Amino acid sequence: MSEQGGLGSIGVGATDAAGARGMIEETRARTNNAFNVNVFVHGRAIADPITEAAWLDWLAPVFTEFEAEPPTALQTIYKSFADDPDMLAMLLALAPPVVSFHFGLPSSDIITLLRDRGIVLMATATSLDEARAIESAGIDAVVAQGIEAGGHRGAFDPVAPDDALGTVALTRLLVLKTKLPVIAAGGIMDGAGIAAVLDLGAVAAQLGTAFIACLESAADEGYRAALRGPGAYHTSLTSLISGRPARALANRFTGLAAAIGNCQPPDYPIAYNAGKALHAAAKAKGEYGFGAHWAGQGAPLVREMSAADLVQVLRTELQNCRSAD
Structure with a gap:
């Protein structure tokens, strides 16, 4: 991505400081161009042994289908960037060109430290209120994540009412109601989609699902x-x-929603501990339907090619749209 003039992005929310350091150093060895490091800034997980035990009991029959036992207890497998001084120290030491925040914002002190290292900062917003908080915090740009987007919804408070704004409405709202450069995200799969959000006033488009089928993607078969x-x-x-x-492809895991009843998953990322264990058990028996198959609503428009080729195709499509105008 970066070698072709895009802003490639690596997500380090699912690893620790040492793992993130390795990813950043490997990326730097492959390109001299800018890239983004995305961190998760979720609220601290609230352990609830009763809810967690009930969740494991509810999932137990599915584990049994694959001749496996559910975990005896669940753990908080990911640390929030807001509670990870080692990750902060690593980012300050390596100073990647761009750092982006998802699920919320770190403290003003952390933001100041990162800015003082010359790092460009971005943050995801799913609403105008979140965008205004991002603007007030001194962040350089806002990512307008429409409801169409694949993967985890970036809402600051996952239990608060969600207006579920689409990419078009949210992008235009943030362009007109904030002074921040707006990067549109959600359901954008081709050059025509990029052209559309640029016409809405966005300075750039963020694509994720479009690259899942690329040859370099870590997505399994x-x-x-x-x-x-x-x-x-x-x-x-x-x-x-x-x-x-989080938005995912319809599969056996998402299909469990029909039978959930009053049972509720534990807090994030505690529930992910069970989800990953279930996927591993099913995958070992040749069943891939319990994977975290994150994808946006534009998923049927995905194309299989190298990431470099896709960037070139997107650029050509965008240029063609501009020429047609």
Whole structure:
């Protein structure tokens, strides 16, 4: 991505400071161009042994189907950037060109430290209120994440009412109601989509799902097969996999929502501990339908090629749209 003039992004929310350091150093060895490091700034997980035990009991029959036992207890497997001084120290030492925040914002002190190292800062907003908080915090740019977007919804408070604004409405709202450069995200899969959000006033578009099928993607064959299948036409927001709303391809895991009743998943990322264990058990038996197959509503428009080729195709499509105008 970066070598072709885009802003490649690496997500380090699921690793520790040492793992993130390795990813950043490997990226720097491959490109002299700018890239983004994305961190998760979620609230501290609240352990609830009763809820967690009930969740494991509810999932137990599915584990049994694959001749496996659910975990005896669940752990908080990911640390929030807000509570991770080692991750902060590593970012300050390596000073990647761009750092972006998802799920919220770190403290003003952390933001100041990162800015003082010359790091460009971005943050995800799903509403105008979140965007205004991002603007007040001194962040350089806002990512307008529409409801169409794949993966975890970036809402600051996952239990607060969600207006579920689409990419078009949210992008235009933030362009007109804030002074921040706006990067549109959600359901954008081709050059025509990029042209559309640029016409709305965005300075750039962020694409994720469009690159899942690329040759360099770490998506396994089960994920790729699901992306090519009928589930791509029926993505849904679900909290079952991780404990926090995220848009995924329709699969056996998302299908469990029909039978959930009054049972509720534990807090994020505690629920993810169970979700990952279930996926591993099913995958060992050749069933890929319990993977975290994150994808946006534009999933059926995915194309299989190298990331470099896709960037070139997107650029050509965008230029063609501009020429048509």
